[in-house]
Amino acid sequence: MSQLIRLKDIQSNHRDLIGDDYFDPTGKNAYGAGEEKIGNVEGALVEEATARIRYLIVDAGGWFSSKEVLVPAGLARIVGDDVFFDSLTKAQVEAMEEYDHDYNYSYEEQTKKDRAAFVADTVPEQERVELKEDYYNAPNMLELLEERLTVNKDRIVAGLVSVGKHVVTEDRKVDVDLEEEHAHIERTDVNRRTDRKIGDDAGADSIQVELEAERARVGKETYVTEEINVGKTTEHHTQTIHETIQREELDVDHDGNVVDREGNIVNRDDITADDVRAARGK
Template sequence: MALYKIKDFDPDYRDHFEGHDIKGMDLYSGDQKIGSVNDVLVDEEGRFRYLIINTGAWIFGKQVMLPIGRARIDYSDNHVYADGLTKQQVEALPEFTEDLKIDYDQEEQVRNVYRPTAATATTGLEAPLESSAALNSPVPVDGTAYTGSSMGATTAPTYDRDTYNYDYDADLYAIDDTKHPSLKLYQERLVANKTRAKTGEVAIGKRVETETARVSVPVEKERVVIERSTPTSGTITPDATAFQEGEVARVEVYEETPDIHKEAFVREEVTVKKVVEQDTVTAEEQIRREELDVDTQGRPVVEGDAAKRKKI
């Protein structure tokens, strides 16, 4: 079964743990700090299978795989406890590296160190006291098939790389809820989001309209007026110019003609822009919240805020 680092499997994994991040938590064995948690490996369904732990100065900073069933996570103290982990086990485990290929054979090598009877047979060490219950778990002798168990069954199911299931090693992979006694109180809350939707579209364009314009231009034109009259004076003596042909009187005549043409000019300028108007939308909804009720009998000592809400 394929394994993935938790961030590769779900980049937003912290949201599922109320902001807590197991990566970086301190690792303890009893009251002794022995290292820290570097990463988490999950299977294809997102179930925790291993913690990648760095043993720090305890074993010269060696990174190894710790089955999740051998860990106890305390989010309140930001600690992870591996009370049954021994130095001999860490020394016997293969070192985890970024380029390590984790396959069935690699996991079997890890499992055989943590399986109590296998660890005793291969390293000559006693199994951790905390893991004594695992002595009743089937243990593969050759790493490929179960041969029996001390549960009283005469025949145990066999497995190989194609049929192995993590349920066969419940002691290594099952999370013991009794080690994490808690009661979750849920509360509903209103979550307000906004969505942006297109409600319309405005198109601004130009069109040409035609109309008939009239303009009046006054023009002037000249004309020649010839008037004849009879002199009233008496006889005159003609001068030298009298009685000569070819004398002409010239008068220039002018006339105005209209010059009408069209020219374009900017009549109006239009600027188009958008403005954002804000409005507040108020919604009301009933939400539920769970409160803790503590029922007591007799005179037990109840400490904490829960005691203020107890029922007698």
Template sequence: MSQLIRLRDIQATHRDLIGDDYYDPTGKTAYGANEEKIGKIEGALVEDTTGRIRYLIVDAGGWFSSKEVLVPAGLARIVGDDVFFDSLTKAQVEAMEVYDHDYQYSYKEQYERDRKAFVADTVPQAERFEVQDTSYNAPNTLELLEERLTVNKDRIVAGLVKVGKHVVTEERNIDVDLEEEHAHIERTNVDRPTDRRIGDDLHDQTIEVELEAERARVGKETYVAEEVSVGKTTQHHTETIAETIQREELDVDRDGNVVDREGNLVNREGITAEDVRRARGM
């Protein structure tokens, strides 16, 4: 019967068993069904003979005030720094036993406990399922994330056109031909006798002639001089938007060697268990 030990313990005592490129989920954020945040990963249990991760120690403080449980590693989906348990529900976690830090767990014994917890009477029928052997296989796939730009268009008021009218006063000159009459007096010398005496008809003999003239009469009429209609036209233009995006890349070369960001090989030879404990503050 294989025993289960904490990953941090095997890191210090049997580093040759797990190698240098093992996955350590400790400290990752944990999510349950419907991507509901439930807490974080406190560590992992591995087989003492193979070093394979079989359980993740999950602190379900988001569902309970304080409760650590063992969740089969095969139920996990790892995305970056997050661990998703897509089928794990609150009722299932409630049926699980609290993880005991001082207890020596065995793979077979804990397997039997799982089979009971996931089909417990307190778990709704729709959430029950039979635990399979594949439920204990640690995920061997990492999802590498990248950011992509999404562009949406909003309709805004870019301008406002108002068309009105006002009165402009200006002077206009119009040439008009007018006629007017002037008196023209002709005098003719006459030499003939008359019976009248000088002065007899001084007050009765007058001649009146009406002199006529044309006078300009100016009137104003209103005409429609211009028609104005306002419409809209649509023009298209291309706008370039610059934004910084990120993506995750795997730190291995074509030969499978671990490399840093500059492509240099990472050499972990000579690192002792004491170095690991010192780096972790143990």
């Protein structure tokens, strides 16, 4: 039977055989059906004969207080630092055996347990999955990176408009027509006999007539003479930004050999690219 060994053991003891061109899921976030976060990927089990990743060790602490299980690697969908198991449900994980760090797993034995767990009576019928052989194949992944320009726009204060007002004093003249009364005395000669004697009208020897005149009374009233509205207009202009970016390109020749920049085939400790592909069953 083909034995399964932990990826971290190969990294420690057989780094020369696997090189650097492989996918390591350790530490990535794990999500189940409906993209519900269930925990993290704690590592992987690799088939000893082919060096292929067959299982991901998943800590499903988001569904259970603590439970690590072996999930077939082919069920994984990797997006950056996240691993999505789109068809993995809580009922399936509950039917799976907990991963034992000290147990020596074999590929044939574990696949039988998987296929039984994924169709167990405790799993709802609509969630049962018949596991196929390709559900255990995880591709070796080498991510090629490139830098891309990201341009954002910030709002800044480019100018400040302040509108105020002040008081202006000026002299104004206003012409007002006023009326004023003056005394006008008319004397008329009279020759009329009377019974009154001189002195009878003592105390009434004078008369008073009120003379009226108009006086200007000046007041001030306030009027709104102008309204000011301050608005803003937007103008567009194009700014050209120059920046240097980098990207990574894979160095391989037409036969699939890893080569350096001069085109020479790269060997690691006398192990050729053909030896690596043979060790991986390619």
